[in-house]
Amino acid sequence: MIDFLTRRFAAALVTLALATVVVFTVVEVLPGDPALVMLGTDARPDTLAALRAQYGFDQPLPVRYGRWIAGLASFDLGASHAYGTPVGKLIGDRLMVTLPLGALALSWALLVAIPLGVFAAWKHGGPGDWGVMGFAQIGLSVPNFWFGIVLVLLFAVTWQVFPAGGFPGWQEPLNALHALILPALSLSLGEIAILTRVTRSAMLDTLREDYVRTARAKGLSESRVLFGHALRNALIPVATVAGLIAGFLIAGAVIIESVFRLPGAGQLVYDSINNRDLVVIKNVVILFTLLVLLVNLLVDLAYVLLDPRPRVSA
């Protein structure tokens, strides 16, 4: 088991190292001159050159890569060109919105999808199954930003029980949570659909297993068969997909944050790309990579806890 996890951890480190090279290269080849973006169309060539030198844009690429990695290693990310704020603080503030949003959406998705999936598998082929699958199909087809706009029109504009957008900050914890509910609901819609389908098919597979028949033959109650025996094994693919979805949630957050004007990390990436705030883009993307790697490591850990077999095969 330790060996299995060590190998996964080493693989994650290699991935991270490769990611820094890819991210740096992509950011550097982005067309656009950050100095020109800052100084605008009236800037004189000498002014642009002075600003480029000030920010080190005139240094050769390997030097700039080296400086960035050295900064990363010493947790000194530098300051945003656009905002003038230290990148660490900028990203930290934004993650305080995006991480709770993603966590809320994922928890909500799991909370709804697993019972629904189990129910659909239990009622396999019946109207209950059809109902759940129909719902999942709609959830997959509806774009989450559109769902978000509908939620705003209903709950913020018409009934005015939720704010139409914005984020008051965690100094007002209840207001902050209040502001995250509609965005988390919109963000979770597609994930609910996917997780419901995965849970259902995984349950259908496990329900056909011999040990389930044995459990039923022993005379165990249906709920113990479903939740005590079948679900535990069915959760392995669900955990895998939930891990993958965590990555998509971050991507989906870019749009949902824009609909609800949440000052989250997704918006930060979007704005930084538009401002060519290179130092912010690089660090945010690497941080996201790190997060996804971390989630995947946690999923690996979850495998081990859910199913002893990887401990042996590793």
Added chain:
Amino acid sequence: MNAFSRRHVIGAAGALAATAAFGPEAWAQSKTRLVIGMSLEPPVLDPTKNAAAAIREIACPSIFESLGRIDRAGAVGPGLAESWTVSADGKEYVFKLRTGVKFHDGEALDAAVAKFSLDRLFAADSTVPAKSLYTDIDKVEAVDAATIRIVLKSPNSYLLYNLSLGDASIMHPKSAATNDRKPVGTGPFTFKERKEGDSITLARSPTYRDAGAIRLDTVVFKVVKDPSAQVNALLAGDVDTFPGFQAPELVERLRKDARFAVVVGTTEGEVIMATNNGKKPFDSLKVRQAMAHAINREELIGAESGFGTPIGSHFAPHNKAYVDLSKTYPFDIAKGKALLAEAGHPNGFEASLKLPPVGYAQRAGEVLASQLGKIGIKVSITQLQWPQWLSEVFKERNYDLTIVAHTEANDLDRYARDGYYWGYDSAEFKARWREVVAATDFARRDELLKDCQRIIARDAVNGYLYQLAKIGVWKKDLIGMWENSPTPSVDLSGVHWR
């Protein structure tokens, strides 16, 4: 029951604690607090560090003031300078500063501080975005504690105007380096708090000289980029006003709502089909004239839901030196085709139209492409991000056509610049522009400006489409907002709730 109290009640239904937490929102409509919606987020808050218009909208003149001040009609009046004199040859300006002016951190304004600020604008190592507006200045001298003299290398009839822009904000040496994040100025509002990506909060300055003119205690600038989110923010009561509403197609919805006033005013933004005069076949006057005949301005303004005024040159119709040249090359497809044939392109040609990611360009792009298609020019549209547009179109001049609004006031000087992205080079225009700049008599200058408009209209340098409208939306009981936008600024003096 208004929006806030209804939300308040539902919040309170949960628990008493919730009542307390939702409490502050109930204050959102108290009568000295104003929430202003902004389409774009300013990067830093120092106008001498970044060219973004949003910085000027928020900070100038609410936080930072300049020697002169541009009023709602676009005229220059006293700002931090209470008066000035100009020498007969137009090369020497003497400014009398207001006395007793304090910066928000308690520092005093004097001639040395003003000199420091102005020196930064044109210094050799200056990285001020608008440096080119101030390079005619030879030196700035502090005559006494309240007087400065500015000596020019050559007369510049726009100097007073340029010294009244946010670009020439007067800053104190002690705070200049940190103004990007903690702006400290002399204006009616102090910087209180910024939540990046969300909002910027200003509070009334206790030391402002004209306390009676300021009737708001707290001003929050809230960033709402998405147009439908802007409408929702207004409808839900999260935002009191959008001084510059960016989605003309959604205005009808707001007009139907009795709570809001929709006020259409003027801007300094000319929307043009910028043309690469330095590249074949656009170097041919006949080709440019042919394109000018193909442009149907009514249809383009229709794509803006009817907002905008047709123009025929690069000049704002509300300016008193304006001449209407929109009929120089009237909409006439047959004539356009004939001119194209005369220029040696009887079957037309292919051209690219590179669009920046701004609403008006997106809306006009397809319409313009189809209009040019009618005289045989096959236009392919490419969408660019703003930094790409700046590098590819503006800096490298790697383009045929683009659509962009030139939003600065008095920006005809671009036609006299060498190496500008239009590639226009006219000795006649340059000579006339030199006279404009050197003019010491403003009536004479207006006549020269009319000549300048005629020259570029005749040369069909760019396709002149329409003047952007300023669409202001605010709650009906909000008084004193500017109807027009003579300069990028949200001037809050006198703004108050009924």
